[in-house]
Amino acid sequence: MKKCIEVGNARFYVEICSPKLMEKTSKTVVFFHGFSQTHETFYPLLSKLTEYQVVLIDLLGHGKSESCDSNYSFELLVELLNKVFEQLQLNEFELYGYSMGARIAMHYVRSYPKKVSKLYIESSSSGLNTMAEKTQRILLDKRIEEVILTGLCEFDAFWRALPLFSRLKRLPIAVQEHISKMRCSHSQIELVKALRGFSISSQETLINKLAFKPVELIVGECDEKYLPIMVEMANMWNAPLNIVANAGHNVHVEQPEEVVKIIRREV
Numbered sequence: 001m002k003k004c005i006e007v008g009n010a011r012f013y014v015e016i017c018s019p020k021l022m023e024k025t026s027k028t029v030v031f032f033h034g035f036s037q038t039h040e041t042f043y044p045l046l047s048k049l050t051e052y053q054v055v056l057i058d059l060l061g062h063g064k065s066e067s068c069d070s071n072y073s074f075e076l077l078v079e080l081l082n083k084v085f086e087q088l089q090l091n092e093f094e095l096y097g098y099s100m101g102a103r104i105a106m107h108y109v110r111s112y113p114k115k116v117s118k119l120y121i122e123s124s125s126s127g128l129n130t131m132a133e134k135t136q137r138i139l140l141d142k143r144i145e146e147v148i149l150t151g152l153c154e155f156d157a158f159w160r161a162l163p164l165f166s167r168l169k170r171l172p173i174a175v176q177e178h179i180s181k182m183r184c185s186h187s188q189i190e191l192v193k194a195l196r197g198f199s200i201s202s203q204e205t206l207i208n209k210l211a212f213k214p215v216e217l218i219v220g221e222c223d224e225k226y227l228p229i230m231v232e233m234a235n236m237w238n239a240p241l242n243i244v245a246n247a248g249h250n251v252h253v254e255q256p257e258e259v260v261k262i263i264r265r266e267v
Contacts, residue, residue: 004064007083013064014084015039017046017054027117028053028093029263030085032101034123035198036159036183036191038063041098044256049263055090057081059101061194062186072197074107082112096120096263098252100198103127107203109212120263122218123249125229127205137201145192152184152191159183164225167248179253207236215239218262220247220254 001016018026029052031042039056040063046054058065060072060080069076081104085093095116097105102124109116128134147158159165160180168176196202219230221243234241242262247254260266 005084005087007080007087008067009069010060010067010080011065012060012080012084013039013058014088015056016088017056026051026053028055028090030055030057030090030093030095032057032059032095032097032105033062034099034101035194036062036155036186037098037101038182038185040178040182042252045252045260045263048257048260052263055088055093057084059104059194059198061190061192061197066187066190070193072193074104074198074203077104077198078108078111081108082115085115091115092117094118094120094263096122097124098122099124099249100200103200103203104198106206106210110206110210113212116212119212119215120218121215121230121233122251122259123220123223123226123230125200125226126207126210126233127203128200129205129207134201137199141195141199141201145195148188148191148195152186152188155191156180156183164223164249167220167222167254168250171254175253207233210237213239216262217241218244218251218259220244220249220251222246222248223251225249 003014005012005014033039033041039058042056060067060077092115095105102121105119106126109119128137148155168179215237217230217234217239219227226249230241244251244255244258252259
């Protein structure tokens with residue numbers, strides 16, 4: 001089922017994929033994508049999650065979701081998403097977030113811990129710890145904003161060239177082209193609003209403030225930047241860390257079957 005849900009000044013695009021024979025006992029898992037992605041990034045997981053009701057959402061500033069609000073923030077998005085879940089009558093669900101989507105998921109469970117039965121964090125961080133890190137990230141965000149406003153094709157080339165995403169070049173050409181098409185599908189203005197509102201430079205660190213269980217961490221063994229970050233998070237939260245072989249930053253894209261095993265508890 002595909003639908004647009006209006007809440008406040010915002011409109012969210014949602015896709016709900018249910019098992020052929022939906023049972024009352026079926027679990028629901030909601031997915032939050034990363035920056036410059038859309039709900040489509042999780043399509044490779046669907047064929048293996050047939051016993052779940054899967055809810056895919058374009059987050060604000062991405063795909064077919066947008067708002068009349070001039071500024072975005074974690075607080076605004078969390079409240080709007082909760083209203084979306086209320087309209088969908090989702091009272092309890094598992095929540096999976098990748099990168100930016102994982103940070104949004106962390107903010108959501110901080111505000112609504114009783115709604116989420118389990119949290120999955122893929123390739124993400126609980127926040128920046130020092131002023132130097134924030135200053136460096138702010139400079140990078142300004143550069144990213146400049147490139148986005150130059151053109152989405154230019155932004156796609158810039159984003160693909162970042163070392164963090166170098167392993168995506170190993171994927172089949174058709175998959176790489178689909179990723180680029182997805183990245184170029186946004187509104188430039190909306191994507192900039194998302195960058196300003198949901199960047200890691202805009203949030204407080206949650207490393208000592210997220211008292212939530214159960215949480216499961218997922219990272220690629222080749223993700224040189226985020227592997228040590230997520231090891232630290234796992235130690236701080238005493239949470240299981242799944243290090244996926246032959247994967248970089250985009251674990252769910254590079255190794256979708258391994259992510260499905262984690263969700264289905266087959267590891």
